Amino acid sequence: MDIELLGPMVVRREDGTVATPSAPKRRALLGALAARLNQPVGAEELIELVWEGAAPPTARAALQGHVAALRQQLDDPGLVLGTRGGGYVLEGDADRVDLVRFSTLCDRAGLLSPDAAARVGTDDPAVPLLRAALDLWRGPALADCGSALLRERTLPFLTDLRLCALNRLAQGLVLAGRGGELVPELTEAADAHPGRQPLAARLVECLEQAGRGLEARERYERTVARLSGPPGPELRQAGEQLARRTPPDRRFVGRAAELARLHEALAVAARTARPILVTGPAGVGKTGLVQHWAAQRFPERVLHADLRGSDPAGPRRPADVLAGFLTDLGVAPEAVPAGLEERAARYRALLADRRILILLDDAASYRQLAPLLPDRPAPTSTALGPVAVVTSRDRLREVLLHEDALVLPLGPLDAEDARDLLARGLGPDRPATDPETAAELAELAERCDRLPLALRLASARLAARPDWSPGDLGAELADEQTGLAALAGAGAARGPVGVGAALDRTYRTLPPAAARLFTLLGLYPGAEIDTATAAAVADLRPAAARTLLTALDAVHLLAETTPGRYTRRELVRRYAAGQAAALQCEERFGALDRLIAHYLELTAPWAGEGGEGGRPPAAWFRREESALRAVVLCAEQYGRTRAAWQLAHRMSLLYERSAERPDGPVGRDRTHWRTVAEIGLRAAHADRDDAALARLGTDLAVLHVRRAAHRTALEHLDRAAAAADRAGDALLRHHCRSRVAAALVRAGQYDRALPLLTDLVAAARTPATGHLLVRALTDLAEVLVLVGSPERALAHADEAVRTATARSADGRPDGGGPDRGRPDEVETVLATHSRARALHALGRREAALSSARLAVALGRTVGDATVEARSHGLLADLLLELGRSVEGAEARRREEALVAGER
DSSP states (O other): OEEEOSSBOEEEOTTSOBOOOSSHHHHHHHHHHHHTTTSOEEHHHHHHHHHTTOOOTTHHHHHHHHHHHHHHHHOBTTEEEEEETTEEEEEEOGGGBHHHHHHHHHHHTTTTSTTTGGGOOTTOTHHHHHHHHHHTOOSSTTBTOSOHHHHHHHHHHHHHHHHHHHHHHHHHHHHTTOGGGGHHHHHHHHHHOTTOHHHHHHHHHHHHHTTOHHHHHHHHHHHHHTOSSOOOHHHHHHHHHHHHHSOOOOOOOOOHHHHHHHHHHHHHHHHHOOOEEEEOOTTSOHHHHHHHHHHHHOTTOEEEEEOOTTOTTOOOOHHHHHHHHHHHTTOOGGGSOSSHHHHHHHHHHHHTTOOOEEEEESOOOHHHHGGGSOOOOOTTOOOOOOEEEEEESSOOHHHHHHHOOEEEEOOOOOHHHHHHHHHTTSOTTSOSOSHHHHHHHHHHHHHTTTOHHHHHHHHHHHHHOTTOOHHHHHHHHHOTTTHHHHSEEEEETTEEEEHHHHHHHHHTTSOHHHHHHHHHGGGOOOSEEEHHHHHHHHTOOHHHHHHHHHHHHHTTSSEEEETTEEEOOHHHHHHHHHHHHTSOHHHHHHHHHHHHHHHHHHHGGGOOTTTTSOOOOHHHHHHHHHHHHHHHHHHHHTTOHHHHHHHHHHHHHHHHHHTTSTTSSOSSOOHHHHHHHHHHHHHHHHHTOHHHHHHHHHHHHHHHHHTTOHHHHHHHHHHHHHHHHHTTOHHHHHHHHHHHHHHHHHTTOHHHHHHHHHHHHHHTSSTTTGGGHHHHHHHHHHHHHHTTOHHHHHHHHHHHHHHHHHHHHHTOOOOSSTTTTOOHHHHHHHHHHHHHHHHHHTTOHHHHHHHHHHHHHHHHHTTOHHHHHHHHHHHHHHHHHTTOHHHHHHHHHHHHHHHTTOO
């Protein structure tokens, strides 16, 4: 039977089955006896340990009962629980108790000998003994042993012996050239015991021997920066060796402006004790910046604490941090006050008027920080006091409110510094200055969001793969599914290293409601989102969504660019998409359906055909275009075919109406427009909807007119018209042809538009389509003027005016179909415009001017500022051509005032 104490307490039989006592006091008794195997332990001491100083009067009798029960449970001739003097003894082979075996191996390795270090050599016989000893540890010793008092009395010696063994083993392995083997264990131990300088020295040596010189230098500088005095001999020697073996640390690049701002803030903070708050997203280099600055400004005068605000295990308690600070400030461990308030008071008293820097790294909240900040000086004081610098992923608005903090927001590196950092991963035979490599580095830097953490990981990946170009790595990072995983490094004591791991630590600090919204936003394809869209995705009221978006902004998972609008970095979007992929299908599909419905509702006011829909603000469509496009594709992929073609058709109308604008999202590259229209056409085919096929076919025809592919455009138009015929919708057929004709006119293809417009006039001379005749005549008249046929144009314009006037006088409705709702009065004004232009083209200037004045008069009555502005514009053109500049200028002023929204 074996007793394991170097971890959770376990008793094992020879067959491997567990026989650990279930009663806590019985475990405590067995643990106390096993820890001192073959040594008698007095009954009074056992009672104190088992009952933890609160023994009842019946404790001695109860102890005897526990001893009797343990004798029966052990039932092993190799372990005998006997009575000796006034106490008890557990006798047996030392190998039966791991704690005793550990001590024995350490003793055989000479660890307890005064000259142990002097006997270390390149072929050190202690190495295998110490390796075997340390391998016995499975976790915190005596965990779940049933007695906190027993752990308190046993652990200090055990912990110290374990750290000494680890230190001695590291010395032996370094001399044997195998120091890299011990890096994970040393990292964990050094982080858990930051005051152990020899341990930190061994870690620096092992990192350097493992070929991780930059990490070794960073570890050395971080350790020195947190010391309140100069480094001890072993740590100093490790630093000197590192300086001789490795080049200067070149990991820190750029940040000249930020360093200057820190220096400016220092002068204010030293006089006022206002903390300096450095905030920014995960991986942006907050800690690196502050440590680099501190090493320059405060050599050997730094108190440093990692507050672990984003640690999955939870943030550090202020009381624990203060205990370490007090020790660093010279207070003996036994003299450290017990309570938080007492520790804070002693700490602030020791800081008074001392020129010292306090680095509070990765803060979780103001509540955690408040006891760690120095006192404010008296208003009359002129002395320079301590300076506190805080880093946090949270914006910590309470620190601004209560402490008037000096804020330094930290963003990504600029493009040049980001390229420089990446270039360090290239070998000497791969110069970063040739144009192709420089361009690939620039693109790779953007894929890393120019975040120092991502850039360093990418640089290390390049260094490890000399045959890769920056473009090869960029292609790997571009993969939507695996790109984020490529920006990861080896594990460390506090978990994996990488962009995903850093974001994961931030994500785990979120309240559940904010985490849910962040995850659902992983389904949103755009880089920028507004409150209404976020509310739709998460099925929330806008006010609730705004509150949660603010919470995400507070930890830099989003950034509020303008009130109610938020953006996110590409790496954050990918991380959120990964979280969303783990959602249940019902929740994921529900969110997608809400997103699609939101955009259908949003685009409805601009979805009219034949030019009748409203014009969206160019800035809105420019912002939303990429998200809308992705939603169309998503709707098709998830089988929402009707929604896909509806939204694709509306986007095509928006593309068409914004194409004339220089600030629109289309420009010369119409690839996105074509992609959307083709997705819509596929969805319409899948939905077997002829009316949809007519609309989407027309969208493609209009697009091809824009591309000057006129034959292809007319082929699409023919197929669209045939689909409208199959749907039995003559009005739809008319509007399909009308849109293409209008596109041809805008493209200056008057000869190609003329046959279409002539057919449209003929098609509008039926009772079912009569309400479309005025528009068709007007459009045809406009083109006839442009092709040099003013007589025919005047005839069609006159007919259009007569028909519109008659319909208006009769009070007849303007018919059905997509063009309905256009008042006959407006059509009369537009037809009068065409008549004026035809008259002007015929040289009948006064008649043309008279017709233009009539259009102005009619325009005032229709209540449409756009139509009235066009009438004034036409009149201004004619007056200026006739040399009547004063009247022409007045007409132009009226036009401009109407366009600007004035009356």
